[in-house]
Amino acid sequence: MIPVMKTSLAAALVFMTLASVAAADDFKLVSNQRIACGRGLAPGKLNTATCKSYAYVFNTKTSEYSRCQVTLALTRDNKEVINVQADGNCVKKPRIFDADSHYSFDATETEPPNTNSFFGPGGFAVWASDNAKQKVRGCITIASGLGTDVSRCVDMTFQ
Template sequence: MKLVTKIGIGAAFSLTTLMSAAHADEFKLWNGQRIACSSGRAAGKLDTRVCRSYTYLFNVKTSEYFRCQMTLSLTRDNKEVINVQVDGGCAKKPRVFETDSKYEFDATETEPANTNSFFGNGGYSLWVADTTQQKLRGCITISSGLGSDISKCLDMNFQ
């Protein structure tokens, strides 16, 4: 009986490991991460530097994705670092395609304080291709300036 229990536990562990390995292959990290930094001097000769970086994590099976951002802020005077803060997280975005398949993607983003960012901190574009057929969708998301983002996607025609 103990042998049967051990075999059952071993099989369950192996199956769980295989399932999590297969699940891990569904997510791909965008390989075009960006970083933008700014600095400023405040009264009293304090120097503040802020750096922001972002990336995308994409589910290649469902076409859902996450936009991830990290911010580091450093404040110092002439002699020492006074404060260091870090913040960030990932926001889940909707599927680009309604059905599961095999997808590839690419993304790009405008940096803050860019002439392309009319109403806020810029926008981003995402291109997603269904690799099982000739299907490509482009999506652009920009800030409306009213507290919400506007996102539209377009299927590409092949001529």
């Protein structure tokens, strides 16, 4: 009976340890989501509207984040909705700071492509700060127009 109790106690301790490790990372949804929509005309008087929205999920301990996108495309004629398609996914990005701490994060998207857009779909900016130290890093990612993104981060100085 005592070996069973020891085994049960050990299993309970392992479970509680794993649960506390799993709970150690805190994920936050950034409140600065954007949406951009466009319209198109197709042959046969079909109208298509496509909307995209982006959001960011941030790990406040490790400073890793994911950029999430959802897209909805609606095709209609003058009388009815013909087709609706939706998809979405999140892409994990590298950590902003090397060491674990307790961080804050914000992000913003550029405007959709227009006459002021030199490189196509534009890009996004992210800001992260250490909640325990006066440490802030700003990062900008833009589309190069050559199929790859260019990303740079700068540590802020305080004067």
